[in-house]
Amino acid sequence: MAYVTSAGAPPATPPATSGGCIFCDALAGGDDRKSLILRRGPKAFLILNKYPYASGHVMAAVNRHVGSLEETGPEEIGQAMELVQTAVRALNRAYAPEGFNVGLNQGRAAGAGVPKHLHIHLVPRWSGDVNFMPVVSDTRVLPESLDTTYDRLLAALGS
Numbered sequence: 001m002a003y004v005t006s007a008g009a010p011p012a013t014p015p016a017t018s019g020g021c022i023f024c025d026a027l028a029g030g031d032d033r034k035s036l037i038l039r040r041g042p043k044a045f046l047i048l049n050k051y052p053y054a055s056g057h058v059m060a061a062v063n064r065h066v067g068s069l070e071e072t073g074p075e076e077i078g079q080a081m082e083l084v085q086t087a088v089r090a091l092n093r094a095y096a097p098e099g100f101n102v103g104l105n106q107g108r109a110a111g112a113g114v115p116k117h118l119h120i121h122l123v124p125r126w127s128g129d130v131n132f133m134p135v136v137s138d139t140r141v142l143p144e145s146l147d148t149t150y151d152r153l154l155a156a157l158g159s
């Protein structure tokens, strides 16, 4: 089921010369599970963050290797935002978070880790959660493997 959306013809346009861009590499790869891609769209895709701030941290990226909002068309950014919306629904089903941070960092000065390929972060939040919380006596950190998160979100996306 994970491979249904990735089956079929290769992209019509060759991948942009990206020089090892993680988003372009993921898109070009044939194994969506390995690449952590949850959903592919004609102009944007949804991918799990390999280095999550919290379990369920996903990103919606445009398919093209462009790094700024002014380089994207309304359809691309619209589809990326639709994927954010879809992911919010799936995360609500799978994780029941109490809130979300949604953010787009354009440019390295703004904190973009991959400044050349536009993406929107979606991070589920719970009241009282603390990122990178040290394990102390009365707090429990429940780490979850990326595989588990992938399975849970994929199931929630399909439901």
Ligand SMILES: [Zn+2]
Binding pocket: 018, 021, 022, 023, 024, 025, 064, 065, 066, 116, 117
């Ligand atoms: Zn790229």
